Structures are given as C-alpha cells and as structure tokens.
Amino acid sequence: MNSDTGMKPKIAIFKFASCDGCQLSLLELEDSLLDLVNAVEIAYFPEASRRMLKGPYDIGLVEGSITTHHDAERIQRVRRESKTLVTIGACATAGGIQALRNWKDVGEFVRFVYAKPDFISTLKMSTPVAEHVPVDFELRGCPINKLHLVELIGAMLAGRKPNIPTYSVCMECKRRGNVCLAVSASLPCLGPVTQAGCGAICPAYHRACYGCFGPMENPNPTALAGRFEAQGHADRDIMRAFRMFNAWSWQFRQVSEERERR
Amino acid sequence: MTAKAAMRKQFTLNPAALEQLFSVLESHDFQIVGPTIRNGTIQYDYIKGCKELPSGWTSEQERASCRLKRRKDDALxxxxxxxxxxxxFLHPPELRLFRAERENGVFRILDNPAPAPKLAFVGVRSCELRALSILDRVLAEDRYPDAAYVAARRRIFIVAVNCTEPAPTCFCTSMGGGPEAGGGFDLLLTEIVSDNQHVFVAEAGTSEGSGVLAVLNPGEVTKEIMAALHEAMDRSKAAFKREVATEGLRELLYESFDHPQWDRVAAQCFLCANCTMVCPTCFCVTVEDSTDVPVRRAERWRKWDSCFTQNFSYIHGGSVRLSPKSRYRQWLTHKMAAWVDQFGTFGCVGCGRCITWCPAGIDVTEQIAALRGTAAPAASDGAG
Structure with missing residues (x-):
C-alpha cells in the first residue's frame, strides 16, 4: 500500500452481529477523518454512505460476530474480497456479549422473545470471525479505541508495524498515574489480565477494569480468580466477572467455566 | 547516624517555618512536588503549600494492600x-522525544524538548535518595547519558525526611540503607510529634540547602529535642518486619537458574508489570514511532516498558522469554545479581513498593527466602 503511487487504497467496512459502536468510531474521528478520506477511498461503508463500490478491497474492517448461517457464508465472501482483513471490536474478535448465548439454549430464548419464532433462523453460538476465516489483525475493545484505527491505517500506509499494545492494562494505568484499585480498595479488577489500549479509563474513574479489551498476551486469569476468591468474592461473581464482552475468548472462558463447575 | 550526618549542624523548625519553606522554594521558581492525599492514598503530586500535606494521615501497607488511616496526631x-x-518526575512514563514533518520530500525535525522545570521534592525518604543515586549511575553517569534525565535532575531541590515509621513491607535495612537519610539531599528534616510538641529537626546537605535554611530562622536544638530525635529513630529501626539476606545473594541467583521456585512464583504472577512500574530504579523504556494517516508528520515517543512483557525480549525470530517464569527470573536476577555486575550495586533499595503494589500478592523477600531454602519471614501472613 504505497500512498506515493497516487492509487488510494480501498477500504470496506462490514457489519455482522454487533451494536455498530466500533464502526461509528470511524465517523467520530473528527479532524483525522478528513485526513483519512484524503488518504484512502472509503469504498464500502453502508452505515455512512449509500455509495457502494465493488471489491476487491485493500483493507476490510469487520465488525460483529457470526451468529447466523447467512453470516457464516457472507464472511467467506468478505475474506475473499479483502486483501487485508482486520476485525474490529470484542464481537468480531471474541464473539461479543452475545456469546453469552453459547452457554444457554438459544431455542428457548427465541421462543421466549419472539411472537413468531418460526421466522428466526440463528446459529446456536456467537463466534469470533477468526473461527471462520483467517484474520490478519485484530483491534480489541468494546468499543475499539478510535485512535487505534487511525494508528493501524496510518501504519499500513507507511508500511510500518502498528503500535498496538498487547501487554496489561496495568502498564497504562501506572503510566497514567492511577492508584491501583485492586491494592487500595480490594476491587475485583480485570486489569492484570486484560490487554491495554483503552488508556485505563475505568480505573481513572475509580471503577475496576471490566476487561473490554480481552485477554492480554500470556494472561493468568486462573491466578487472578484465586486472588478474587481470597478477597472474599463468591465463585458466581468471579464467573460473571469473566463473562462479559470477551466471555468466549478461550482464556476467559476457561476460568469462568472452572468457577461455574464449583 | 552516620559520622557524616553527625557532623552536620542541626537546627529546629516549627510547622510555621515549613510553610515558609514552601514560599521560599516557590520564590526560587521551584515547582513543589510533595506527598498529598489523592484518590484514597498518599502520593506525590504538585502541591502549593503545607495544607496539602497529609497532616494526621498515614497509609497502612501490607502485601497487595494499601489503606489510608487517620493518625492519632497531626504528623505531616x-x-x-x-x-x-x-x-x-525525572524519568517520566511517557515522553515525546521529537516531532518531524515531511514536505516536498524534505524531512525536518520540528522541536527540541521543552526545558526541564525546576522541581523541589518534599518528603523524600532515604530509600528514594538511594534509588536516585542508582538512577544517576544508570541514566546520567554511564557512557551515554540520558539527556532528558540529566536536564531534569540538574535542576532539583530535595527536602528529605527521615523515616520515623517504616511500613511492614519495608526492608531497606537489608539492602544497605536505613530509615535515616545518609546524603543526597539539600535539606533533611526529622519530624518530632508528641502530645506537647510538634517540631522538625533540620539540617542542610548542600550550600543551597544551607541558604534556604538560614532564611527560615531556625532555632537551636535542645537536649530534650535531641533525646526525642534519637528515641524516634531507634524506635523506627526496631520497627522493620521484613528482611533479605544479601550475603552471597548474587551467586545464589546465578546458581538458581533451574530452581523449582520459579515455577511456583510463575503460577501466581500475572505478568502485569506493576512491580517494575512502581520500582524506583526500574528504568527500562520502549521507543515508539508513529505517523499520521497522510504520512506527513511523525512522532517518536518513549514510554516506560517492562521485562515482564513479551515484546521486551523480542529480537530477530521472536521473544526469547516466552514463559512467565523466565520473565520473573529475569527481573529478580537482574535486580539482585546482574545489576551488581553492571552498575556495582543491587538494583533494589528495599522500599517494598513491589510488595505493596503487586496485585497478585507476591513478596520479593519471600521469593528470595524460598530460593535460599530458608523459611519465609514472619511478616508474610497472607493479607489482602
């Protein structure tokens, strides 16, 4: 992707099962948005424009998890049309909050919620994109950090490695000068097992980390769950702490199931 | 008390004179950094006067625990x-090294770093002074000095305070230090507070310190105050709970490469890097280059890094320390062994921050005791 050749790289944004928050962050870029549309061609972005150019695309940004037969087929097409495929957000990278269905009977939900359940055709599970097709890069978060999107596209245009951290939230938290809530208030904070990238927003406002960015590199959620237990938290609460936006990531899934079995 | 300290002339200051100290420092264009209550703990921050000091408060520290508590007196x-x-403040967590711009094929560096502010630190402890001398050795006195550190370091004024109440997590006495500051300060205070008096014994460590002290109209030290000072320091020295046996420690760590304790600590460790972030001597940084989308502007940032991350040891072919145990072992072996070979001292001053602020509740003194095969010290009842 060389910006000097005059050919603008084509970007497409695809939506699967999601709340649209991650793709909206593209529109929330404000000043950088103008830079972005000058540097790349937004070829397919139904949320923002009815102008839809055909593929192939240089970069395909995929939001949302795979929850229907139709989407399971569509993601194959998206992969074929995207030279580089980037998943954006917890739904696309881990199955999202809707992956909570994976531990329940979806048929029962459907019967309970819809007046005419016969029209509903859905998969039993909500799964991340990477369980269906190869993914080139994942942007974590619920929602993603919009500056990561600029960083990633900027890095691709410049041909350099993007600066997207994979270490713990604690490092950002300490750099920011927050007081550790696990130590100063014994709060069940997921920061020590969660990937940085949010800038440690929640601890800055005295809320323990919810783990929006999912498991960090080499996380140790088993040991963290043990700490929560030592601080007096019940197994059920520990299970729930790990069953949020990234519940279906295997590292969080493993520890929540272990606590559920107790 | 060291011989050098015994030779320094001591004076008394009352709490009102301390307020005046702030004005004197500000009149010398210092920004004052001192202890204050923020977000439920006592921490360093930019402060304006004595009233922002944590008067009447203390922080109770144990492993993985720190709690603000009211004191029975008004000690500052x-x-x-x-x-x-x-x-x-001297080796900041994030620092922009430069900005650059590209126009018509020409690449220009846009700005030089802003001049370092003049900082006066109030309430600095003996362990922190020793940590500063270790940072000096690494960042200022090595073959390639760190320009930002040297510029900031050159312009500081230090008001140190002798530790009259060490925390249960402290073990500076094991690491060659103690609650009394030996040197490296401009002014040194010892706070004496009881039912009938609140006074500071002050001494100057530099000519700048003498100059400031002279303006504060210090009083003479009476026999009673001297006795109270000695009593306070004796009580402090007797209050230490944790210790590390340092004799042969370097050799012990080098010989413990395959010790099963590394597996045990790795099972507990989150690799979250909190210990290295709070360590007053851990100096490692990473450098990140970023560009904007049109690839017109670039910035180079320096950020605190840690040997507990995977990328830290990323070289050609990948990270050389993939296992959690290899990272904990690297950290402890560097602190307590390789540092001696590199810089002539341990990389640890025994401040206990890595014990208090480790959310996993890992206690470095216990790890060393386990490597030695000796029983863990008495203070290590599993709190948190």
Missing amino acids: FGYVPGADSLKR
Missing part, C-alpha cells in the same frame, strides 16, 4: 510513600 510525614517515586 507519618506515612510511607505511595506507588510513585521521583522516577515519575
């Missing part, structure tokens, strides 16, 4: 420091 320095040390 009756606490042990929080997570941050002088490192945050």
Whole structure:
C-alpha cells in the first residue's frame, strides 16, 4: 500500500452481529477523518454512505460476530474480497456479549422473545470471525479505541508495524498515574489480565477494569480468580466477572467455566 | 547516624517555618512536588503549600494492600510513600522525544524538548535518595547519558525526611540503607510529634540547602529535642518486619537458574508489570514511532516498558522469554545479581513498593527466602 503511487487504497467496512459502536468510531474521528478520506477511498461503508463500490478491497474492517448461517457464508465472501482483513471490536474478535448465548439454549430464548419464532433462523453460538476465516489483525475493545484505527491505517500506509499494545492494562494505568484499585480498595479488577489500549479509563474513574479489551498476551486469569476468591468474592461473581464482552475468548472462558463447575 | 550526618549542624523548625519553606522554594521558581492525599492514598503530586500535606494521615501497607488511616496526631510525614517515586518526575512514563514533518520530500525535525522545570521534592525518604543515586549511575553517569534525565535532575531541590515509621513491607535495612537519610539531599528534616510538641529537626546537605535554611530562622536544638530525635529513630529501626539476606545473594541467583521456585512464583504472577512500574530504579523504556494517516508528520515517543512483557525480549525470530517464569527470573536476577555486575550495586533499595503494589500478592523477600531454602519471614501472613 504505497500512498506515493497516487492509487488510494480501498477500504470496506462490514457489519455482522454487533451494536455498530466500533464502526461509528470511524465517523467520530473528527479532524483525522478528513485526513483519512484524503488518504484512502472509503469504498464500502453502508452505515455512512449509500455509495457502494465493488471489491476487491485493500483493507476490510469487520465488525460483529457470526451468529447466523447467512453470516457464516457472507464472511467467506468478505475474506475473499479483502486483501487485508482486520476485525474490529470484542464481537468480531471474541464473539461479543452475545456469546453469552453459547452457554444457554438459544431455542428457548427465541421462543421466549419472539411472537413468531418460526421466522428466526440463528446459529446456536456467537463466534469470533477468526473461527471462520483467517484474520490478519485484530483491534480489541468494546468499543475499539478510535485512535487505534487511525494508528493501524496510518501504519499500513507507511508500511510500518502498528503500535498496538498487547501487554496489561496495568502498564497504562501506572503510566497514567492511577492508584491501583485492586491494592487500595480490594476491587475485583480485570486489569492484570486484560490487554491495554483503552488508556485505563475505568480505573481513572475509580471503577475496576471490566476487561473490554480481552485477554492480554500470556494472561493468568486462573491466578487472578484465586486472588478474587481470597478477597472474599463468591465463585458466581468471579464467573460473571469473566463473562462479559470477551466471555468466549478461550482464556476467559476457561476460568469462568472452572468457577461455574464449583 | 552516620559520622557524616553527625557532623552536620542541626537546627529546629516549627510547622510555621515549613510553610515558609514552601514560599521560599516557590520564590526560587521551584515547582513543589510533595506527598498529598489523592484518590484514597498518599502520593506525590504538585502541591502549593503545607495544607496539602497529609497532616494526621498515614497509609497502612501490607502485601497487595494499601489503606489510608487517620493518625492519632497531626504528623505531616507519618506515612510511607505511595506507588510513585521521583522516577515519575525525572524519568517520566511517557515522553515525546521529537516531532518531524515531511514536505516536498524534505524531512525536518520540528522541536527540541521543552526545558526541564525546576522541581523541589518534599518528603523524600532515604530509600528514594538511594534509588536516585542508582538512577544517576544508570541514566546520567554511564557512557551515554540520558539527556532528558540529566536536564531534569540538574535542576532539583530535595527536602528529605527521615523515616520515623517504616511500613511492614519495608526492608531497606537489608539492602544497605536505613530509615535515616545518609546524603543526597539539600535539606533533611526529622519530624518530632508528641502530645506537647510538634517540631522538625533540620539540617542542610548542600550550600543551597544551607541558604534556604538560614532564611527560615531556625532555632537551636535542645537536649530534650535531641533525646526525642534519637528515641524516634531507634524506635523506627526496631520497627522493620521484613528482611533479605544479601550475603552471597548474587551467586545464589546465578546458581538458581533451574530452581523449582520459579515455577511456583510463575503460577501466581500475572505478568502485569506493576512491580517494575512502581520500582524506583526500574528504568527500562520502549521507543515508539508513529505517523499520521497522510504520512506527513511523525512522532517518536518513549514510554516506560517492562521485562515482564513479551515484546521486551523480542529480537530477530521472536521473544526469547516466552514463559512467565523466565520473565520473573529475569527481573529478580537482574535486580539482585546482574545489576551488581553492571552498575556495582543491587538494583533494589528495599522500599517494598513491589510488595505493596503487586496485585497478585507476591513478596520479593519471600521469593528470595524460598530460593535460599530458608523459611519465609514472619511478616508474610497472607493479607489482602
């Protein structure tokens, strides 16, 4: 992707099962948005424009998890049309909050919620994109950090490695000068097992980390769950702490199931 | 008390004179950094006057626990420091090294770093002074000095305070230090607070310190105050709970490469890097280059890094320390062994921050005791 050749790289944004928050962050870029549309061609972005150019695309940004037969087929097409495929957000990278269905009977939900359940055709599970097709890069978060999107596209245009951290939230938290809530208030904070990238927003406002960015590199959620237990938290609460936006990531899934079995 | 300290002339200051100290420092264009209550703990921050000091408060520290508590008196320095040390101010967590711009094929560096502010640190402890001398050795006195550190370091004024109440997490006495500051300060205070008096014994460590002290109209030290000072320091020295046996420690760590304790600590460790962030001597940084989308502007940033991350040891072919145990082992072996070979001292001053602020509840003194095969020290009842 060389910006000097005059050919603008084509970007497409695809939506699967999601709340649209991650793709909206593209529109929330404000000043950088103008830079972005000058540097790349937004070829397919139904949320923002009815102008839809055909593929192939240089970069395909995929939001949302795979929850229907139709989407399971569509993601194959998206992969074929995207030279580089980037998943954006917890739904696309881990199955999202809707992956909570994976531990329940979806048929029962459907019967309970819809007046005419016969029209509903859905998969039993909500799964991340990477369980269906190869993914080139994942942007974590619920929602993603919009500056990561600029960083990633900027890095691709410049041909350099993007600066997207994979270490713990604690490092950002300490750099920011927050007081550790696990130590100063014994709060069940997921920061020590969660990937940085949010800038440690929640601890800055005295809320323990919810783990929006999912498991960090080499996380140790088993040991963290043990700490929560030592601080007096019940197994059920520990299970729930790990069953949020990234519940279906295997590292969080493993520890929540272990606590559920107790 | 060291021989050198015994030779320094001591004076008394009352709490009102301390307020005046702030004005004198400000009149010399110093920004004052001192202990204050922020977000439920006592930590260093920019402060304006004595009233922002944590008067009547202390922080109770144990492994993985720090709690603010009311004191029975109005002591200003009756606490042990929080997570941050002088490192945050002299070797900041994030620093932009430069900005650059490309126009018509020409690449220009846009700005030089802003001049370092003049910082006066109030309430600095003996362990922090020793940590500063270790940072000096690494960042200022090595073959390639760190320009930002040297510029900031050159312009500081230090008002140190002798530790009258160490925390249960402290073990500076094992690491060649103690609650009394030996040197490296401009002014040194010892707070004496009882039912009938609140006074500071002050001494100057530099000519700048003498100059400032002279303006504060210090009083003479009476026999009674001297006796109270000795009593306070004796009580302090007797209050230490944790210790590390340092004799042969370097050799022990080098010989413990395959010790099963590394597996045990790795099972507990989150690799979250909190210990290295709060360590007053851990100096490692990473450098990140970023560009904007049109690839017209670039910036180079320096950020605190840690040997607990995967990328830290990323070289050609990948990370050389993939296992958690290899990272904990690297950290402890560097602190307590390789540092001696590199810089002539341990990389640890025994401040206990890595014990208090480890959310996993890992206690470095216990790890060393386990490597030695000796029983864990008495203070290590599993709190948190």
